[in-house]
Amino acid sequence: MAKKIAIEPVTRIEGHARITINLGDDGKVENAYFHVDQFRGFEKFSEGRMYYEMIQITPRICGICPVSHHLAAAKACDAIIGVTIPRTATLLRELMHMGQMIQSHSMHFFHLAGPDLLFSFDADPAIRNVAGIIKVNPDLALKAVKLRKFGQEVIQHLGTKKVHPVFAVPGGVNSALSEEKRDIIYSQIDEIASYILKGISLAKHWVEDNMDIIKNFAVFPSGYMGLVKDGALELYDGQVRLVDKDGNLLEQFDGSDYLKYIGEHVEDWSYLKFPFYRKMGYPEGVYRVGPLARLNVAERISTPMANEEFKKFKEIGNGKPVEGTLWYHYARLIEDLYAIERLKEILDDPDILSTDIRADSLQLGSQGVGCLEAPRGTLFHHYQVDEGGRLTKVNLIIASGHNNWSMSKSVYEVAKKYVDGNNLTEGMLNRVEAAIRAHDPCLSCSTHALGQMPIAIEIYDSNGKLLNKIMRG
Amino acid sequence: MLRAIVIGYGNPSRQDDGVGHYVADKIDQLYNNQIDVLICHQLGIELVETIKDYDVVIFVDAHAGERSTNLEITMLESIYSTSAFTHFVKPNSLIALTENLYRKKPKAFLVSINGYNFDFGTEFSPETQKWADIAVKEILKLIDQS
Numbered sequence: 314m315a316k317k318i319a320i321e322p323v324t325r326i327e328g329h330a331r332i333t334i335n336l337g338d339d340g341k342v343e344n345a346y347f348h349v350d351q352f353r354g355f356e357k358f359s360e361g362r363m364y365y366e367m368i369q370i371t372p373r374i375c376g377i378c379p380v381s382h383h384l385a386a387a388k389a390c391d392a393i394i395g396v397t398i399p400r401t402a403t404l405l406r407e408l409m410h411m412g413q414m415i416q417s418h419s420m421h422f423f424h425l426a427g428p429d430l431l432f433s434f435d436a437d438p439a440i441r442n443v444a445g446i447i448k449v450n451p452d453l454a455l456k457a458v459k460l461r462k463f464g465q466e467v468i469q470h471l472g473t474k475k476v477h478p479v480f481a482v483p484g485g486v487n488s489a490l491s492e493e494k495r496d497i498i499y500s501q502i503d504e505i506a507s508y509i510l511k512g513i514s515l516a517k518h519w520v521e522d523n524m525d526i527i528k529n530f531a532v533f534p535s536g537y538m539g540l541v542k543d544g545a546l547e548l549y550d551g552q553v554r555l556v557d558k559d560g561n562l563l564e565q566f567d568g569s570d571y572l573k574y575i576g577e578h579v580e581d582w583s584y585l586k587f588p589f590y591r592k593m594g595y596p597e598g599v600y601r602v603g604p605l606a607r608l609n610v611a612e613r614i615s616t617p618m619a620n621e622e623f624k625k626f627k628e629i630g631n632g633k634p635v636e637g638t639l640w641y642h643y644a645r646l647i648e649d650l651y652a653i654e655r656l657k658e659i660l661d662d663p664d665i666l667s668t669d670i671r672a673d674s675l676q677l678g679s680q681g682v683g684c685l686e687a688p689r690g691t692l693f694h695h696y697q698v699d700e701g702g703r704l705t706k707v708n709l710i711i712a713s714g715h716n717n718w719s720m721s722k723s724v725y726e727v728a729k730k731y732v733d734g735n736n737l738t739e740g741m742l743n744r745v746e747a748a749i750r751a752h753d754p755c756l757s758c759s760t761h762a763l764g765q766m767p768i769a770i771e772i773y774d775s776n777g778k779l780l781n782k783i784m785r786g
Numbered sequence: 787m788l789r790a791i792v793i794g795y796g797n798p799s800r801q802d803d804g805v806g807h808y809v810a811d812k813i814d815q816l817y818n819n820q821i822d823v824l825i826c827h828q829l830g831i832e833l834v835e836t837i838k839d840y841d842v843v844i845f846v847d848a849h850a851g852e853r854s855t856n857l858e859i860t861m862l863e864s865i866y867s868t869s870a871f872t873h874f875v876k877p878n879s880l881i882a883l884t885e886n887l888y889r890k891k892p893k894a895f896l897v898s899i900n901g902y903n904f905d906f907g908t909e910f911s912p913e914t915q916k917w918a919d920i921a922v923k924e925i926l927k928l929i930d931q932s
Binding site: 358424 | 827
């Protein structure tokens with residue numbers, strides 16, 4: 314008799330998360346955990362499907378970074394059929410990826426992180442949100458909306474749909490870029506770049522005024538992982554670089570070899586696994602991914618304006634990796650700037666309007682790995698297929714999964730520093746949330762399931778009695 | 787002339803959760819030149835740029851849980867509610883943001899259809915299918931009455 318696994322509740326946003334904070338007899342924080350209570354489903358669900366369907370199936374893991382899944386799946390399929398895709402196809406995929414980066418990074422900064430930065434962690438939650446930003450700075454809010462819209466439109470111009478594009482196919486892409494669409498995108502670049510620069514300026518002012526908070530907010534050593542190409546920041550292709558807490562190179566490898574280097578540890582209090590560097594074991598081999606990690610592993614950025622900001626970023630760490638969790642925000646905006654500059658470079662490329670966009674192949678290998686940098690960090694899609702092309706095994710390691718340890722550690726560090734069980738304030742708990750928020754997690758991706766994400770913060774006394782529970786929608 | 791848009795959202799790979807897509811698509815097929823339609827996985831903040839240009843906005847989604855009605859039509863108030871991490875914006879928050887940002891407040895409704903099965907797949911449960919077709923007619927009435 315067939316078994317049926319029910320997953321409830323299910324809607325469409327970023328998973329379930331829970332933070333528990335355990336207090337000692339003195340009311341001080343003893344430990345704190347970040348749990349993800351969702352069930353992994355997509356890997357099993359995909360088995361038995363044809364490999365090429367993954368390009369359309371996996372974007373439905375997520376409504377925010379579907380392009381990352383779309384493209385990682387396409388790269389895995391390219392590997393299965395053993396092709397190197399035409400240069401124009403690579404450029405077009407990367408163009409779509411830059412649109413995705415701009416919409417995702419911009420929305421995070423202005424919509425989710427911005428209210429904390431503009432109003433402070435202790436501000437009234439009734440105004441500490443986008444509606445509050447509109448009241449005090451409507452021009453900034455409009456810029457935020459336009460940034461997000463621009464990124465979405467780039468995706469739509471290429472893939473006909475904003476959210477689940479139909480564009481990449483095994484061996485390339487299914488449509489060339491028209492001159493008209495190129496010109497539409499191109500005409501907005503300067504304006505969009507100016508908005509991102511405004512965001513960077515805003516972030517820097519906040520840094521100047523809040524250095525004391527930044528230096529004390531979830532600052533801890535870890536490894537870092539991200540893609541590089543010739544040592545420079547890379548988001549679509551390149552090699553995976555892993556460095557230790559001091560910035561020393563541990564490994565640099567092709568994404569297809571990820572299993573040699575990355576293991577996944579399981580804790581019984583979270584469905585989300587804890588990836589680590591195999592040679593060092595868990596927890597010694599834990600690392601971070603995402604904007605902060607990518608800038609920590611890179612030696613430079615290939616575009617001029619972003620590289621100037623990158624140099625300033627590197628000064629923060631005095632030659633060592635930048636450890637403070639709140640620096641994720643600055644790093645994210647530097648990448649945002651890189652994305653618009655790189656987008657311009659791609660549109661300026663003489664090959665961009667070429668119709669040589671797909672490589673054919675009659676080969677069918679037994680497996681393929683697709684690897685790229687999603688907005689939140691390194692993404693691996695690994696498919697194994699039978700001789701008919703049906704999937705026999707699927708492994709997805711998602712950006713927010715790589716950061717699982719870091720998010721939990723950040724919660725602990727911030728709770729220990731700021732939460733006083735004897736005198737609990739909303740601002741204290743907002744700081745704990747902000748530690749998670751800095752990573753910009755997408756939990757539906759990392760658990761490959763879908764569900765509402767009411768974040769619950771639960772505070773327990775030393776006897777395990779629930780003292781307080783706060784739900785956030 | 788009154789401008790109306792139907793925005794269907796949800797995840798079409800999770801059976802009844804895709805009912806918003808189905809309803810919006812159906813309206814698009816039937817009334818292609820008269821009613822604008824937008825289909826998306828979830829609602830994002832950039833939609834305010836679209837919504838601001840309409841007189842009537844109808845969101846279509848699945849609902850789940852302990853509700854007793856198969857089809858609910860709610861007039862949306864302009865109320866912003868905050869979110870800790872999610873990139874998703876609720877329909878009434880979108881209306882509130884549109885009002886605050888552009889000083890425009892379209893008449894807005896949420897049409898939701900009860901979902902019974904949210905497993906992986908693309909087929910609707912029979913009850914959801916039935917009420918999805920009724921929802922199409924109700925949405926047309928709503929637009930006519932507006």
